[in-house]
Amino acid sequence: MNFNLNDLFIVFWPVVPFIGVAALLVFVVIFLVLMERKVLAWLTIRKGPNRVGPGGWLQTFADAIKLLFKEDIMSCQANKLLFTLAPIIVFAPVMVIYGLIPFTEHFIAINLAVGLFLVFALSSVTTVGIVLAGWSSNNKYSLLGGMRSAAQAISYEIPLVISVLGIAVLAGSLNMLDIVKAQAGGLFNWNIWPAFIGFVVLFICSIAEVNRIPFDLPEAESELVSGYNTEYSGMKFALFFLAEYSALFIISVLIVTLFLGGYTSPLGFYLTQIPVLIHIEQAFWLVMKTYAIIFTIMWIRATLPRLRADQLMAFSWKFLLPLALVNLVIVAVWKVVV
Numbered sequence: 001m002n003f004n005l006n007d008l009f010i011v012f013w014p015v016v017p018f019i020g021v022a023a024l025l026v027f028v029v030i031f032l033v034l035m036e037r038k039v040l041a042w043l044t045i046r047k048g049p050n051r052v053g054p055g056g057w058l059q060t061f062a063d064a065i066k067l068l069f070k071e072d073i074m075s076c077q078a079n080k081l082l083f084t085l086a087p088i089i090v091f092a093p094v095m096v097i098y099g100l101i102p103f104t105e106h107f108i109a110i111n112l113a114v115g116l117f118l119v120f121a122l123s124s125v126t127t128v129g130i131v132l133a134g135w136s137s138n139n140k141y142s143l144l145g146g147m148r149s150a151a152q153a154i155s156y157e158i159p160l161v162i163s164v165l166g167i168a169v170l171a172g173s174l175n176m177l178d179i180v181k182a183q184a185g186g187l188f189n190w191n192i193w194p195a196f197i198g199f200v201v202l203f204i205c206s207i208a209e210v211n212r213i214p215f216d217l218p219e220a221e222s223e224l225v226s227g228y229n230t231e232y233s234g235m236k237f238a239l240f241f242l243a244e245y246s247a248l249f250i251i252s253v254l255i256v257t258l259f260l261g262g263y264t265s266p267l268g269f270y271l272t273q274i275p276v277l278i279h280i281e282q283a284f285w286l287v288m289k290t291y292a293i294i295f296t297i298m299w300i301r302a303t304l305p306r307l308r309a310d311q312l313m314a315f316s317w318k319f320l321l322p323l324a325l326v327n328l329v330i331v332a333v334w335k336v337v338v
Helices: 005-012 015-043 059-069 080-100 115-123 125-136 140-171 176-181 196-209 234-259 275-303 309-337
Strands: none
Touching: 015 059, 015 080, 015 234, 015 275, 059 234, 080 115, 080 125, 080 234, 115 125, 115 140, 115 176, 115 234, 125 140, 125 234, 140 176, 140 196, 140 234, 140 309, 176 234, 196 234, 196 275, 196 309, 234 275
């Protein structure tokens, strides 16, 4: 069968955004790891990476190269198929979610009417990969880490989704681009004002969803060694690491998109009217807001102790879930009155 140029374009065009997203993802993760080390060192009054490269800026690259060349070790009693698939299942949905985020008015790879619904549907798949990793490792500590992750995800996804429902009510849409455009006009048009309780609930649940302190029980070194990824090494371990920091960036972008105006300017107008420069300014505002959220999450990691398992579950069901329902009622009333 003969292929013309149009056929080849149709076949290979989906690969282009995938490569772009993959390159962006790797760059974001490398920078976030270095940023976290520097921020934690500053907050805890100690030295961060300062040997590899000027000021330690190449330390993360050195760690990435080390992981790439590490030997891939697998227990002979592990389920080899599921053990190999688990990191892929954790990492793959993250790649798709990046394509659903509107970085500027026109820079969005996948613009769907139900984009917000798809984001949370895909994010829940990673829990399956973590449980598979724990079970297939044939290690009791890994299994406990996987089960903790499943219990935590189920508990915190319910108030998280209910808090996001308030945004769908305010915007009248599940389209990510429509949600951002509904907040155009400056700082006081952002969704954080009518849905402040929902913002607090989503922020707390987001930290729990990405397994970060004080909700990092699936990776609690004090009792589970390293949790679900204890038996992993080399590139498979790197995929878990990559997915974790990618999820941190995604959840921060999502908070900004839903509550803090996304790529829109807090001033209510753009500093330039040149189309190309407007897109650059939109990306600038989105990145600045996102890294403010990321810094806050890192600050919390350096400040708070880890919760116990019973405290973690009780906090979700007894505190966050009622708050999320109260937020939904307030938003519904706001929508009717205003």
